[in-house]
Amino acid sequence: MKSIRNAGxxxxxxxxxxxxPVPPPGPLLPQDEPVDEEICPGYNSKRFYPAxxxxxxxxxxxxxxxxxxxVSSTVWFARDMRGHESEPExxxxxxxxxxxxxxxxxxxxxxxHIARTDHPTALVRSFxxxxxxxxxxxxxLENIMVTFEDPAVLEDFMNSQFDQPMxxxxxxxxxxxxxxHNDFGPLRNLVNIPKIVDFGLAxxxxxxxxxxxxxxxxxxxxxxxxxxxxxxxxxxxxNLGVLLWDIMQGKELFQQVYDKQGQYDAKAHxxxxxxxxxxxxxxxxxxxxxxxxxKWPEPIxxxxxxxxxxxEQYFGGPFFNEHGRFLHDELIPDRNLExxxxxxxxxxRENFLVILRMMLAWLPEERKTAGELMEHPFLRLR
Numbered sequence: 001m002k003s004i005r006n007a008g009x010x011x012x013x014x015x016x017x018x019x020x021p022v023p024p025p026g027p028l029l030p031q032d033e034p035v036d037e038e039i040c041p042g043y044n045s046k047r048f049y050p051a052x053x054x055x056x057x058x059x060x061x062x063x064x065x066x067x068x069x070x071v072s073s074t075v076w077f078a079r080d081m082r083g084h085e086s087e088p089e090x091x092x093x094x095x096x097x098x099x100x101x102x103x104x105x106x107x108x109x110x111x112x113h114i115a116r117t118d119h120p121t122a123l124v125r126s127f128x129x130x131x132x133x134x135x136x137x138x139x140x141l142e143n144i145m146v147t148f149e150d151p152a153v154l155e156d157f158m159n160s161q162f163d164q165p166m167x168x169x170x171x172x173x174x175x176x177x178x179x180x181h182n183d184f185g186p187l188r189n190l191v192n193i194p195k196i197v198d199f200g201l202a203x204x205x206x207x208x209x210x211x212x213x214x215x216x217x218x219x220x221x222x223x224x225x226x227x228x229x230x231x232x233x234x235x236x237x238x239n240l241g242v243l244l245w246d247i248m249q250g251k252e253l254f255q256q257v258y259d260k261q262g263q264y265d266a267k268a269h270x271x272x273x274x275x276x277x278x279x280x281x282x283x284x285x286x287x288x289x290x291x292x293x294x295k296w297p298e299p300i301x302x303x304x305x306x307x308x309x310x311x312e313q314y315f316g317g318p319f320f321n322e323h324g325r326f327l328h329d330e331l332i333p334d335r336n337l338e339x340x341x342x343x344x345x346x347x348x349r350e351n352f353l354v355i356l357r358m359m360l361a362w363l364p365e366e367r368k369t370a371g372e373l374m375e376h377p378f379l380r381l382r
Contacts, residue, residue, distance in 0.1 A: 017081040017089070019062050022054035026165035026179075035169055035177045036069040042301065043071075047098040050175040051076060053166070061094050065161055067182040073097040077157070091154050157184050211235075212296060214314055218257050218264045219246075223273055223280065224364055226266050227288035227319065228311025234364035237373075241359025248352070249343065256333065263304060266315035271331035273362075276340075280362040285324045292318055351378040 029035060037043060051074065056062045061078045068075030073095050080090040167179040210230035216222065222238035224231050245253045254272050259265040274280070292312060299309045308314040320326055337356070341349055355378045358368040373379060 017079075017083065017085055019054065019056055019081070020064070020079065022064060023161045023165040026167045029167050029169035029179070031169055031171060033169065035167075036066075036180050037071070037074060038171075038177060040071040045171050045173050045175050045177070047100055048074065048175075049096050049098070051096055051178075052176060053178070056081065057094070057096075061092065063094060064158065066166060066178045066180050067093065068095075069180055072100055077154075153184055212294075212311075213300065214311070218269070219252050219254050221269065222364070223270065223362060224284070224287075226270060226311075226315050226317075227284070227291075228294070228315070228317070229284070229287035229291045232364060234367045237359050237367040237370070238364075240370075241356055241367075244359070245340070245356060249340070253340070256331070266317070267319055267328045268331050270319055271326070271328055272333055272335070274326060275333045275335045276337045277357075277360060277362065279326070282324055284362055285320050288318075288320065289322070348378070351376070355379065 037048065038045075051063055051066070053064055054062065057078075060080065060082055062081055063076040063078045065077040066074060067077045076094045076096065078092050078094040080092050083089075161181070164181070166181045169177050171177055210232060212228075212230055214221075215225055215231065216235065216239055220239040220242045222231060222235040225235060242253050253276075254269060256268045256272050257264060259268070293310065295309045299307050300314070301307050302314060306313075312318050319328070326332070338353060341352055344352055355373065355376045358373065358376070361367045368376075
């Protein structure tokens, strides 16, 4: 009986999936060249797991290709080895968080919170889905994904790695750092479901709460964030409005957010907002003036390494004098919002400009909610 049991066990285990051969290593990069997560402020390689293609984690997931990275994790295209060779195989995105556990725990809590609630299909309607206090804070094109329209996409992607393996480097601690490779090719079907991903910088706010720390990607930053006068969930609507223009036009609405050294230039960004949308209401300037000198509970470090205690120090303000006059008129470009959308037919153009102004209002309370925006003709499915 024992020999029969052993033979059965050997036969059963032989049917389990085996690790796949992995592509040979790609070109070796110079050690002093920053790669992916190494550019993040406060990066410490010892906090990141030194994952390698072909490695099997938890006796189940074989990691194959690095497809993403962030301040607290790397993301790998992997295969789930659970099951038998005769069964369909599953590909997964495996997120490996670093040892700085607090941000990872917060992100898991937010993802669990989202998973417990309903999932709207429309991208804009999903903003209304977050009315229970979730602020995204990092909405940009890179964080909007579409579902794979054909299983062959993944197979073709993996096969392409043998021809173009990932570049990598060995850092000063002897750990490998691979360059992300996430080009899955052109869309094969235009009917795909968009999904918002990466909630590492998302925050939960109660209805009466205000955020005070800097948020949002540079191009999409709302004016109240730059001015340091407090922000709420309406900052996401500003973010979405800029993103909508970018998607429609295929480039970025704001063209002068960086200086010649590649650093974020808040005064030039504000000047461009003034050029496109006119002067801010005196009410908003008064709020900003009232917050001048307000110190955050904890200082934060800017990307250039400077430790900042308040918004004007972080963004280089103040930007208006005591009379509400902008201090950098020479930076205001000669641009007109109406002239930025020549690619649309007249009726669509009018509707698009109307909805943009509903989202890109200076005063946060004047921006429409996601539910209200979904009723606008420009976003209504026809």
